[in-house]
Amino acid sequence: MALDERTITRAILKRWQEKFDSCLEMDVGIVGGGPSGLVAGYYLSSLGHKVCLFERKLSVGGGMWGGGMMMNEIVVQEEARSLLESFDVPTREFERGYHCADSVLAVTALASKALRAGLKIWNLMSVEDVVMREERVTGLVINWTAVELARLHVDPLTVSCRFVIDATGHACELVRVVERKVPGRLLTPSGKIEGEKSLWAERAEELTLVNTREVFPGVYVAGMAANATFGGPRMGPIFGGMLLSGRKVAEEIHRRLAG
Ligand code: 48F
Numbered sequence: 102m103a104l105d106e107r108t109i110t111r112a113i114l115k116r117w118q119e120k121f122d123s124c125l126e127m128d129v130g131i132v133g134g135g136p137s138g139l140v141a142g143y144y145l146s147s148l149g150h151k152v153c154l155f156e157r158k159l160s161v162g163g164g165m166w167g168g169g170m171m172m173n174e175i176v177v178q179e180e181a182r183s184l185l186e187s188f189d190v191p192t193r194e195f196e197r198g199y200h201c202a203d204s205v206l207a208v209t210a211l212a213s214k215a216l217r218a219g220l221k222i223w224n225l226m227s228v229e230d231v232v233m234r235e236e237r238v239t240g241l242v243i244n245w246t247a248v249e250l251a252r253l254h255v256d257p258l259t260v261s262c263r264f265v266i267d268a269t270g271h272a273c274e275l276v277r278v279v280e281r282k283v284p285g286r287l288l289t290p291s292g293k294i295e296g297e298k299s300l301w302a303e304r305a306e307e308l309t310l311v312n313t314r315e316v317f318p319g320v321y322v323a324g325m326a327a328n329a330t331f332g333g334p335r336m337g338p339i340f341g342g343m344l345l346s347g348r349k350v351a352e353e354i355h356r357r358l359a360g
Contacts, residue, residue, distance in 0.1 A: 124153045124221050128358055130241045130262035131155070132228045132275045135163020136340055137324025138268030139211040140184075140347025142220035148355050153221040153260065155228050157246050162208035163270055164325075169338030173204040178306065181341030184348060188214050207340075228275060232259050233283050237318035241265055264354050266321045268347070271297060271335070273326040279317050287330070288316050295332025297325075305336035313346040314353065323350040 129145050131138045134156035145152045154161075168174045177185055182192050182200045188210045192200040216222060227249050232240030244257040267275035276287065276294060286292030305328060312327035322330045323346045336342060 120221060121223075124151075124223075125260055127151050127153050127260060127262045129153075129264050129266065129354055130228075130260060131266045131268055132241065133163065133268035133270060133324075133326070134158075134161030134212075134222060134224070135268060135270055135324060136165050136207075136211060136343040137326075137347040137350070138163070138266065139208075139215050139220075140344050141266055141268060141323055141351045142222075142347075143188075143211065143215035143218050144348055144351030145354060146215065146219040148351070150355070150358060152219070153223060154215075155226045155241065155243055156222065156224045157227040157249075159224055161212050161222060161224060165204055165208045165211075165340060165343075168204040174201050175204045175207055175338060175340045176201055177341040177344065178339065181344045184341075184344050229257055230278055231265065231275065231283065231320070232261065238265055238279065238283065238320050239263075262319075263358065264319055264321060266323050266350055266354070267316075267326045267330070268323045268350075270325045271329055273322065273329040275320065276316055276322060276326065276330050279320055283317065285317065288314075289331055294330055297329040298332060298334040300337050301334040302336045302339055305334040306339060306342040308333035309336070309342035309346050310349055313349045321350050321354060323347055 128150040129152045131142050131154040134154050142152050142154045177200050179198045190202050190207050190210045192202045195201050225246050226243050227246045228241050229244055230242035231238045240259050240261040242257045242259050248255045289295050312331035312333050313323050316322050324343045
C-alpha cells in the first residue's frame with residue numbers, strides 16, 4: 102500500500118484534537134508529571150474520574166529518572182514498597198526497611214499504568230495560571246512550553262476542572278500563582294507559602310503525607326509541592342512519600358467528588 106504523507110498528518114491532527122476535546126471539562130487537572138502527579142493520576146482515573154495531567158517537559162517522571170545524583174536507583178521505605186510493587190515495579194531489599202528499585206523502570210511503569218487507567222497526559226504544555234471565580238479555582242490556563250521558552254507573546258487556552266492538584270515539586274508553581282493573583286488566603290498557618298526547609302529525610306517523608314491536602318478552595322498540593330507549601334523539609338532521593346502522597350490526594354479528591 103502506498104503511503105500518503107497527507108494522511109499521516111491528518112491522522113495526527115484529528116486524533117490529537119479528539120483527545121484534547123475530551124479534556125476541556127475535567128474532574129481533576131494535575132500540574133506536573135513527577136511521581137506524585139503520576140500516582141494521583143493513576144488512582145483517580147482508576148476510580149472512574151476524568152483526569153488530565155500537564156507536564157512542561159518532553160518526558161514525564163520529574164526527579165525520579167535520576168535517582169540520587171544521577172545514579173539511577175531509587176529507595177523506598179517499607180510503607181511504600183507494596184504501592185510501588187502494585188505498579189509492577191520489582192523492589193530489592195537493601196537493608197531492613199530500605200528497598201531499591203530501578204528508577205527508569207519506576208517512571209515508565211507509573212506512566213504506563215496511569216495512561217492505561219485512562220489518564221490523559223499532555224507533555225510539552227505548561228500551566229501558567231488558574232481560572233478563578235469568587236470562591237474557588239475552577240480551571241487551568243495552559244500554553245505550549247515552547248511559547249514559554251521563546252517568551253512569545255501568545256495567549257493561552259483554558260480547561261475547566263472541578264479540582265486541581267499542584268504536583269510541580271519544589272517550585273510549587275501553581276500555589277505561587279494562586280498566592281500572588283487570586284484574592285484570599287492560602288490554608289497555611291501564615292496564609293502564604295511557608296517555604297521548603299533543608300533536608301531531613303524521616304521528618305520530610307512523614308510531613309509530605311500530612312501536608313498533602315487542600316491549600317485553597319479547589320486546589321490540592323501533593324508531593325514535594327506539599328512540603329514546600331506548608332513548610333516541610335526536603336527528603337532527597339527517597340521516594341515513598343511521593344508515591345503515598347499521590348495516593349492520598351487521589352483518595353481525598355475522590356471523596357469530595359463522590360460526596
Ligand atoms: O519534581 P517532581 O518529580 O515532583 P514530585 O512528584 O517528586 C519530587 C521528587 O522527584 C524529588 C524529591 C523527593 O524524592 O524531592 O524531587 O513532587 O516533578 C514535578 C514535575 O512538574 C513539572 C516539572 O517539569 C516536573 O516534571 N512542572 C513544574 N511546573 C510545571 C510543570 C508547570 N507550571 N506546568 C507543567 N508542568
